[in-house]
Amino acid sequence: xxxxxxxxxxSAEFAPIAMWLGxxxxxxxxxxxxxxxxxxxxxxxxxxxxMGFVLIAIYTGSQLAYQGAVIQMIAHGLSAAGLFxxxxxxxxxxxxxDMRMMGGLWSKMKWLPALSLFFAVATLGMPGTGNFVGEFMxxxxxxxxxxxxxxxxxxxxxxxxxxxxAMLHRAYFGKAKSQIASQELPGLSL
Numbered sequence: 001x002x003x004x005x006x007x008x009x010x011s012a013e014f015a016p017i018a019m020w021l022g023x024x025x026x027x028x029x030x031x032x033x034x035x036x037x038x039x040x041x042x043x044x045x046x047x048x049x050x051m052g053f054v055l056i057a058i059y060t061g062s063q064l065a066y067q068g069a070v071i072q073m074i075a076h077g078l079s080a081a082g083l084f085x086x087x088x089x090x091x092x093x094x095x096x097x098d099m100r101m102m103g104g105l106w107s108k109m110k111w112l113p114a115l116s117l118f119f120a121v122a123t124l125g126m127p128g129t130g131n132f133v134g135e136f137m138x139x140x141x142x143x144x145x146x147x148x149x150x151x152x153x154x155x156x157x158x159x160x161x162x163x164x165x166a167m168l169h170r171a172y173f174g175k176a177k178s179q180i181a182s183q184e185l186p187g188l189s190l
Contacts, residue, residue, distance in 0.1 A: 004058065015059040019149050022059070023156075025052030030159035034166060038097045039090070042167050043083045046123055049156060050076045050131075056153060057138040060145040068137025075122070075130025082119040086112060090171070099167070104176035113172045124164035125157060 004011045029049030036042040050072065057069035089112055091097055094105075106113045125131040135157060143150040 011059070015061075018059045019056050019146060022052040022055035023149055023153050025049065025055065026153050026156035027052075027159065030156055030163060033163040034159070037100050039099050039102075039167060039171060040084070040087050040097050042099075042163065043080060043087060046083075046160070046163065047076065047080055049160060050123075052156065053135055053138050053153065056142055056146075056149060060142045062141035062145055065138050065141030065145075068134045068139075068141055070134075071130055072134030072138060075134050079119050079122040079129070079131060083116070083123065086116050086119065090116075099170035101177055102171045103174040104172075106172040108176070116172065117168060120164045120168050124161045 026049050029045045029047070029052060033042050033045035033049060036045060054069045054072055057065035057072070087097065090102075090105075093109070093112075094102065096102070122129040122131055125135050139150055139154060142153075
């Protein structure tokens with residue numbers, strides 16, 4: 001571990017390694033998120049993937065990338081927290097976190113699926129959300145310094161879309177895959 005302000009020379013030497021570790025983290029987190037059947041673990045691996053962008057931003061030394069990293073950390077913290085809360089609400093109603101036992105919940109609950117959709121598209125970085133702003137500030141700031149790493153890490157945004165939409169599809173669409181998921185369930189009360 002290197003603290004950038006305390007060890008600037010060591011951090012500069014370590015920067016290429018750290019940025020490549022960020023790229024690996026983006027793709028590893030995305031791959032592991034997509035492979036999960038437990039919805040809570042899927043959400044946890046999204047954090048690994050998104051923090052890869054933050055790691056790249058920190059070691060580029062670009063002011064724009066730094067600002068993007070701050071926005072990304074705040075926005076991802078809010079969207080991931082929202083997904084974790086909704087995951088807990090889902091577990092409270094159907095008593096499982098296994099997405100293989102879900103499905104067909106969109107028409108069975110009120111408010112919960114729509115809020116899940118909102119936070120999932122925020123997580124994948126849809127334009128108009130804070131995640132989009134943070135990720136693109138990171139990418140634009142990083143491209144000036146390390147264009148190859150930036151171009152490769154951009155494909156991580158595609159994978160973020162894949163695992164976020166796959167989570168929604170497995171949990172809320174299709175046929176109900178368990179007895180509990182086929183019943184009418186209480187939605188969120190206001």
